[in-house]
Amino acid sequence: MEKRVTVCEWLCDTIEANLDFFEHRGTAAPEDVIQRTLHSTKCTAWVAISKNGILGPYWFEDENERPRTVNTERYVENKF
Numbered sequence: 001m002e003k004r005v006t007v008c009e010w011l012c013d014t015i016e017a018n019l020d021f022f023e024h025r026g027t028a029a030p031e032d033v034i035q036r037t038l039h040s041t042k043c044t045a046w047v048a049i050s051k052n053g054i055l056g057p058y059w060f061e062d063e064n065e066r067p068r069t070v071n072t073e074r075y076v077e078n079k080f
Helices: 002-017 072-077
Strands: 045-050 053-059
Touching: none
Parallel strands: none
Antiparallel strands: 045 053
16 A cells, blocks of 8 residues: 555656656557456456546446456446
């Protein structure tokens, strides 16, 4: 958790200091997708940050509101 907070604070400071920060990032979608379970499933969300703003969060849950792991199929089936 501490590392996540540190990265978020760094990103906020960096964007504030350099409004063109996202102009220097890639514009193409990644060609490779790596999927692996990092932690036990408790809450599964997807968020993107770009020069155009924040997209999301999107929650991946089943019909009983239980978290679902984000994988390619579930990502594509979610109508963003």
